[in-house]
Amino acid sequence: MPAKSQRPKLRVIRGAGPSAQERLSDDQIVAGVERGDPSVGDALFNRLIRVVDSTLYKVVGRRSDDHDDLVQQVFEQVVRTLREHRFRRACSLSSWAGAIAVNVAMNAVRKYHSERRVFDFGVEAERVEVPRSEQPDTSADARRELERLRVALTQVASEQAETVLLHDLMGKELAEIAVLMGVSIAAAQSRLVRGRKQIAARMRVLRGEA
Amino acid sequence: MKPESDDVRALLGALGEAPVPLEAPEREEARRKRVVSHIHKEMGRSEARVRRSPRTALLAVAAVMLFAFAGWAALRSAGTTSPPQALEQAPTEQPAEVRLTTHGVVLVDSKPMPDGGLTVGQVVSVGEQASASLVLPSDVQASLKPTTTLWVATLGPREAIYLKSGYVSVEVPKLTDGHGFSVLTPLGEVAVHGTKFSVRVTEDPPSLSVDVREGVVSVKYGGEERQLRRGESWTSATAAALLPNATASAKPPDAPSGEKEAVKAPPAAAINPRGKSDVASAETASSTLAQENALFRRAVSAEKGGDKRGALALFEQLLAKYPQSPLAPDARVRRFRILKELGDADQAAREARRYMADHPEGFAHDEARDVAGQSLKGEPAKKK
Numbered sequence: 001m002p003a004k005s006q007r008p009k010l011r012v013i014r015g016a017g018p019s020a021q022e023r024l025s026d027d028q029i030v031a032g033v034e035r036g037d038p039s040v041g042d043a044l045f046n047r048l049i050r051v052v053d054s055t056l057y058k059v060v061g062r063r064s065d066d067h068d069d070l071v072q073q074v075f076e077q078v079v080r081t082l083r084e085h086r087f088r089r090a091c092s093l094s095s096w097a098g099a100i101a102v103n104v105a106m107n108a109v110r111k112y113h114s115e116r117r118v119f120d121f122g123v124e125a126e127r128v129e130v131p132r133s134e135q136p137d138t139s140a141d142a143r144r145e146l147e148r149l150r151v152a153l154t155q156v157a158s159e160q161a162e163t164v165l166l167h168d169l170m171g172k173e174l175a176e177i178a179v180l181m182g183v184s185i186a187a188a189q190s191r192l193v194r195g196r197k198q199i200a201a202r203m204r205v206l207r208g209e210a
Numbered sequence: 211m212k213p214e215s216d217d218v219r220a221l222l223g224a225l226g227e228a229p230v231p232l233e234a235p236e237r238e239e240a241r242r243k244r245v246v247s248h249i250h251k252e253m254g255r256s257e258a259r260v261r262r263s264p265r266t267a268l269l270a271v272a273a274v275m276l277f278a279f280a281g282w283a284a285l286r287s288a289g290t291t292s293p294p295q296a297l298e299q300a301p302t303e304q305p306a307e308v309r310l311t312t313h314g315v316v317l318v319d320s321k322p323m324p325d326g327g328l329t330v331g332q333v334v335s336v337g338e339q340a341s342a343s344l345v346l347p348s349d350v351q352a353s354l355k356p357t358t359t360l361w362v363a364t365l366g367p368r369e370a371i372y373l374k375s376g377y378v379s380v381e382v383p384k385l386t387d388g389h390g391f392s393v394l395t396p397l398g399e400v401a402v403h404g405t406k407f408s409v410r411v412t413e414d415p416p417s418l419s420v421d422v423r424e425g426v427v428s429v430k431y432g433g434e435e436r437q438l439r440r441g442e443s444w445t446s447a448t449a450a451a452l453l454p455n456a457t458a459s460a461k462p463p464d465a466p467s468g469e470k471e472a473v474k475a476p477p478a479a480a481i482n483p484r485g486k487s488d489v490a491s492a493e494t495a496s497s498t499l500a501q502e503n504a505l506f507r508r509a510v511s512a513e514k515g516g517d518k519r520g521a522l523a524l525f526e527q528l529l530a531k532y533p534q535s536p537l538a539p540d541a542r543v544r545r546f547r548i549l550k551e552l553g554d555a556d557q558a559a560r561e562a563r564r565y566m567a568d569h570p571e572g573f574a575h576d577e578a579r580d581v582a583g584q585s586l587k588g589e590p591a592k593k594k
Contacts, residue, residue: 033253041249045242054230063233068241072248079252090315149221168222175315175337185317185335196215203218 026093033082048078048097055098058169059105060112061150070108074101090179095172099180102165103158110154145203152202160195167192308347308362314340333361336376344371350391353379363394370394379408382425397446398431407438419445436573444573445536502528502535509541518548539565543574546581559583 032040315337358376405425
């Protein structure tokens with residue numbers, strides 16, 4: 001047995017607990033942005049980057065060349081809406097940012113589609129970049145279905161497409177979507193049901209079934 | 211396979227659950243620096259925009275005018291009353307405020323909750339996994355459960371909320387004389403004075419139920435008013451909505467347009483003195499409830515039409531056929547009242563005694579005791 005003085009001593013070391021930024025609540029971050037406090041910039045980014053990045057990635061289908069531009073665009077809109085007091089705290093800050101990201105992503109997909117940079121059914125469909133995460137357990141048919149889905153989303157009314165994405169992709173409940181889009185719950189439900197039908201119909205056309 | 215709506219949902223669901231590949235830390239860091247820098251710039255730009263906003267300028271002008279007017283009014287007031295009086299009057303001149311605290315998704319007039327207090331007529335819709343609490347100027351506190359829709363109908367000495375649907379639990383402090391609080395619903399009105407109770411309204415089928423935890427609550431329903439004491443609960447008959455030609459006793463004052471249409475309400479209701487909500491039991495017994503209500507309604511019609519003997523027979527038929535009906539206490543009370551009116555004191559007393567025995571804590575206990583002509587003070591209730 002080692003002598004008492006030779007025993008290893010226990011030391012207090014700095015733990016990896018949450019940083020000061022991480023401890024900030026949504027309300028504190030929002031209040032900071034509202035009063036133009038630049039010190040909350042990092043906290044805002046860290047709080048929202050995951051939801052913004054993953055929403056853009058899933059809706060667009062990849063991290064495109066201008067992915068960083070889209071991320072920046074989302075954050076600019078988040079800051080603007082907070083500064084203009086358009087965020088009413090009726091949902092979480094990440095839900096708010098997610099809805100903005102859906103809007104920005106859909107605009108990007110529409111732009112890509114109109115420029116034929118991503119989708120062109122027929123010859124170019126096979127060349128579409130598919131995220132690796134979708135590749136291992138999905139067949140080429142399934143990938144093409146996803147591609148058609150993205151195209152169909154650009155061909156229905158934007159409010160319907162965004163409602164469907166918020167509900168079915170992001171798992172938001174209707175009441176929250178109603179808050180995010182500033183409509184009644186009934187209107188959100190109507191957009192969801194009609195949107196799904198329209199998308200399904202457009203997908204049939206894209207598959208040459210209609 | 212044709213992609214239908216469900217396929218769209220399934221496809222997006224799978225996409226939503228798919229993992230997002232991580233990026234190299236250097237790339238993430240470069241993005242962070244770039245975006246955070248733009249966040250700071252946007253904050254500066256937004257500040258300038260906010261400063262220039264014509265709406266803000268307009269509000270500032272309005273605020274200056276308001277302060278100027280308030281100052282003038284205060285000076286004028288100080289000139290006509292002594293300073294202590296002016297100070298005492300100040301609080302009463304402030305507008306009454308309704309405070310709404312929310313947890314989760316709560317809409318006001320189909321929009322996110324506005325800043326500041328709630329005003330009369332603004333519709334509060336509580337989300338499926340949300341809750342809210344409302345504090346009125348008189349300190350009446352209402353706890354709103356998920357999927358509840360209500361609005362503040364009136365303020366002032368007679369405060370009221372209109373519960374369109376859902377469940378609200380209310381605590382009413384002791385109110386001063388001349389003050390009162392009511393919960394209005396499409397089916398009836400619940401008026402209180404210092405109590406704790408809860409009200410549930412369902413739209414399909416239309417039903418209203420009230421549970422009293424403390425104090426006394428009066429329920430106005432189908433043109434009648436009855437009192438509920440601590441531990442008592444009351445429910446309208448669930449299936450009575452099937453009955454035609456009945457109009458609501460409570461109409462929503464200050465309701466938003468589109469919400470004011472008259473709601474069909476059943477004339478029948480039931481008291482449950484056992485202290486348990488009858489909502490579940492009413493729903494399970496809905497197979498005969500429609501018949502019970504039809505019979506009750508025929509009896510009431512006969513009574514109102516002057517056919518007292520016919521009404522007595524119909525109420526008796528209801529009691530014989532459906533002895534466990536939630537309408538049974540009402541039917542018994544109506545029988546002893548009619549018999550008393552007809553001058554048949556003995557028969558009325560017998561009916562009243564039977565009512566007291568069957569419903570020892572019934573809503574018409576005092577009235578029944580008078581009719582029975584005896585005091586039951588200290589006498590245990592007997593079940594016949």
